[in-house]
Amino acid sequence: MKTKMRVLAPILASSLLAGAAAAADDVKIGLMFTLSGPAATLGEQGRDGFLLALEQIGDLGGLPTEVVVVDDEQKPDVAANKARELVARDEVDFVVGPTFSNIALAIHKPVTESGAVLISPNAGPSPFAGAECHPNFYVTSYQNDQMHEVMGAHAKEQGYDNVFLMAPNYQAGKDSLSGFKHSYDGGIAGEIYTQLGQLDFSAELAQIAAMQPDALFTFMPGGMGVNLVKQYRQAGLASIPFLSAFTVDESTLPAQQDAALGFFSGANWAPDMDNEQSRAFVTAYEEKYGTVPGSYAMHGFDTALLLDAALRAVDGDLDDKEGLRKALEAADFQSLRGEFAFGPNHYPIQDFYLAEVVKRDDGKFQTSIVRKIFDDYQDNYAEDCEMPE
Amino acid sequence: MTSLFLLQLLNGVQFGVLLFLIAAGLTLVFGIMDFVNLAHGVLYMVGAYLMATFAMITGSFAAGLALALAATLVFGLVLELLVFRKLYDRSHLDQVLATFGLVMIVNEGVRIIWGTSPLTVPMPPLLAGSIPLVGPLQYPVYRLAIIAAGLVTALGLWLVINHTRVGMLLRAGATNRSIVSALGVNVSRLFTLVFAFGAMLAGFAGAIISPILSVDTGMGESVLILAFVVIVIGGIGSIRGAFLGALLVGVVDTLGRSFGPILLRTIMDPSAASQTGRTLAPMVVYILMAAILFARPAGLFGRNTS
Numbered sequence: 208m209k210t211k212m213r214v215l216a217p218i219l220a221s222s223l224l225a226g227a228a229a230a231a232d233d234v235k236i237g238l239m240f241t242l243s244g245p246a247a248t249l250g251e252q253g254r255d256g257f258l259l260a261l262e263q264i265g266d267l268g269g270l271p272t273e274v275v276v277v278d279d280e281q282k283p284d285v286a287a288n289k290a291r292e293l294v295a296r297d298e299v300d301f302v303v304g305p306t307f308s309n310i311a312l313a314i315h316k317p318v319t320e321s322g323a324v325l326i327s328p329n330a331g332p333s334p335f336a337g338a339e340c341h342p343n344f345y346v347t348s349y350q351n352d353q354m355h356e357v358m359g360a361h362a363k364e365q366g367y368d369n370v371f372l373m374a375p376n377y378q379a380g381k382d383s384l385s386g387f388k389h390s391y392d393g394g395i396a397g398e399i400y401t402q403l404g405q406l407d408f409s410a411e412l413a414q415i416a417a418m419q420p421d422a423l424f425t426f427m428p429g430g431m432g433v434n435l436v437k438q439y440r441q442a443g444l445a446s447i448p449f450l451s452a453f454t455v456d457e458s459t460l461p462a463q464q465d466a467a468l469g470f471f472s473g474a475n476w477a478p479d480m481d482n483e484q485s486r487a488f489v490t491a492y493e494e495k496y497g498t499v500p501g502s503y504a505m506h507g508f509d510t511a512l513l514l515d516a517a518l519r520a521v522d523g524d525l526d527d528k529e530g531l532r533k534a535l536e537a538a539d540f541q542s543l544r545g546e547f548a549f550g551p552n553h554y555p556i557q558d559f560y561l562a563e564v565v566k567r568d569d570g571k572f573q574t575s576i577v578r579k580i581f582d583d584y585q586d587n588y589a590e591d592c593e594m595p596e
Numbered sequence: 597m598t599s600l601f602l603l604q605l606l607n608g609v610q611f612g613v614l615l616f617l618i619a620a621g622l623t624l625v626f627g628i629m630d631f632v633n634l635a636h637g638v639l640y641m642v643g644a645y646l647m648a649t650f651a652m653i654t655g656s657f658a659a660g661l662a663l664a665l666a667a668t669l670v671f672g673l674v675l676e677l678l679v680f681r682k683l684y685d686r687s688h689l690d691q692v693l694a695t696f697g698l699v700m701i702v703n704e705g706v707r708i709i710w711g712t713s714p715l716t717v718p719m720p721p722l723l724a725g726s727i728p729l730v731g732p733l734q735y736p737v738y739r740l741a742i743i744a745a746g747l748v749t750a751l752g753l754w755l756v757i758n759h760t761r762v763g764m765l766l767r768a769g770a771t772n773r774s775i776v777s778a779l780g781v782n783v784s785r786l787f788t789l790v791f792a793f794g795a796m797l798a799g800f801a802g803a804i805i806s807p808i809l810s811v812d813t814g815m816g817e818s819v820l821i822l823a824f825v826v827i828v829i830g831g832i833g834s835i836r837g838a839f840l841g842a843l844l845v846g847v848v849d850t851l852g853r854s855f856g857p858i859l860l861r862t863i864m865d866p867s868a869a870s871q872t873g874r875t876l877a878p879m880v881v882y883i884l885m886a887a888i889l890f891a892r893p894a895g896l897f898g899r900n901t902s
Contacts, residue, residue, distance in 0.1 A: 245714070245814060247712035376874055401874075406809050406810070414600070416603070417600045443725075458713075
């Protein structure tokens with residue numbers, strides 16, 4: 208599962224062959240995503256989003272760009288080894304990845320300690336947002352808690368006072384429910400932790416039916432979410448508002464389809480985002496890959512734009528580490544989501560929205576922005592970060 | 597509370613019926629052919645994928661189901677002829693290794709053919725609704741249909757095994773394989789038949805569950821472990837044991853998951869109860885298995901090997 212691809216403009220390639228000492232000025236980027244197993248769709252979107260931007264830009268920062276794509280197999284030990292290979296053997300300047308937070312925890316040290324820069328286009332674990340923030344680590348997506356906080360704030364605004372909470376029994380599931388409660392202070396009808404990877408929710412749905420809560424908040428990524436949404440609809444519970452994070456999005460909607468209509472999710476972007484770049488991106492992505500891009504693809508695309516802008520700011524001088532860091536922190540690029548800035552911990556400060564699943568005229572499904580929940584929102588860990596100079 | 601109990605009982609029976617369809621083939625193959633087939637879950641997965649494909653092509657649930665059943669039968673036959681036939685005389689360890697390898701190969705093959713995104717099968721409109729049970733509680737018609745389909749299949753199996761010549765040979769084979777062979781029965785053909793039929797049952801389970809669960813690679817593994825628990829509880833080789841074992845496991849698992857924390861709440865504070873409950877719930881089935889094996893080492897209906 209290892210593919211290498213060269214994205215070289217022909218002219219630059221021939222100048223390379225001519226023996227110019229251009230090798231030192233190549234920029235080499237390792238992409239590490241989860242590209243196999245049940246969650247591969249998420250990783251593929253991230254990879255495709257990045258490669259699409261690369262194709263449109265040509266060469267990042269005007270430098271001949273080489274990309275190495277690796278699959279972390281969603282296994283932390285495999286990921287750590289492959290990250291070491293990327294920085295030691297392939298000598299990449301940047302690692303873009305991964306998809307999941309547990310992988311981020313595993314590859315953070317091998318990558319950042321080698322002097323390479325790690326940019327996460329999806330995972331936003333809390334440790335690196337706070338006390339363990341690192342000058343060589345950036346996140347272009349969000350801090351993990353924020354999506355859950357969005358839904359908590361929405362539930363509070365709606366005046367719900369009896370919300371049922373359900374998440375898988377592992378770290379991210381617990382973080383999810385505590386994130387929700389961070390911005391929601393109403394009553395809790397019940398709190399269930401399900402087994403990670405559970406596919407039949409009939410027993411849990413029966414309890415929800417018996418409780419008749421004001422709303423359900425859940426975090427069920429991947430295949431779990433596909434099943435939960437279908438069964439929630441089948442159990443006749445759709446009249447109870449379905450609030451979620453990472454449960455109904457463009458990676459799961461092709462399987463959920465009508466069952467997810469009208470269900471809510473937290474978002475920092477949606478395919479119907481109202482700006483020119485975003486519309487062009489969605490059109491180009493759908494033309495090339497045939498599916499509706501989700502935020503995973505958007506983050507990948509934005510990461511390539513960020514790298515391009517930073518490399519241009521230092522005139523392609525990869526040895527200017529200080530300048531490169533300043534340029535990355537400045538984030539001087541036009542994000543697809545509109546306004547984008549890095550906080551002092553290298554995590555984004557951005558707007559968050561309530562999104563709803565809609566059916567498009569062409570029969571495909573996507574999330575659609577309902578209203579803004581947070582304006583220029585920063586994560587809760589940033590103040591603990593003292594970024595080393 | 598009683599109505600919730602009724603609802604959860606239905607859920608448990610539905611899960612049990614599904615487990616039975618998978619375990620029936622597994623117990624026959626294990627009991628009659630003395631063959632440990634870890635790849636049985638793969639047949640469940642392939643059944644679901646074929647169902648998704650044929651339902652999409654034909655646009656009809658019934659036609660899709662019929663085609664998927666035929667196709668898994670053929671798939672089972674091909675596997676038997678190409679792979680399993682060569683493994684019958686090998687040791688259990690060889691069988692485990694070979695069939696485990698097959699699981700990986702088929703999973704990867706499915707990923708190459710159908711891609712990584714989970715597939716979905718539309719629910720037949722006739723069975724789409726849910727019927728009111730008690731108060732606000734409703735039950736999906738489709739899950740009732742699964743229960744009915746499973747019970748009809750169980751009845752059919754019972755008739756075949758207890759009242760036909762093939763069934764007689766199967767029972768004889770489960771009791772003493774070499775004598776049946778010595779009596780001039782073509783055991784090899786019997787094995788092929790059993791295997792293909794077991795494959796079709798597993799495929800049937802995968803096909804009928806596909807409108808409820810997403811069709812995903814690896815869906816077979818999670819259910820395979822419970823299927824093994826079922827046949828160990830029921831007694832290896834016994835269809836009757838598989839049926840009772842499956843219902844027992846389905847009901848105990850479902851009730852344990854939902855009522856465990858509620859019961860614990862009466863003796864400890866709520867947060868500790870939910871913590872303990874979610875730790876205990878996945879164990880309940882295995883504790884049940886250990887208890888049954890303690891009382892009856894060969895399972896509920898297993899032949900005594902000692």
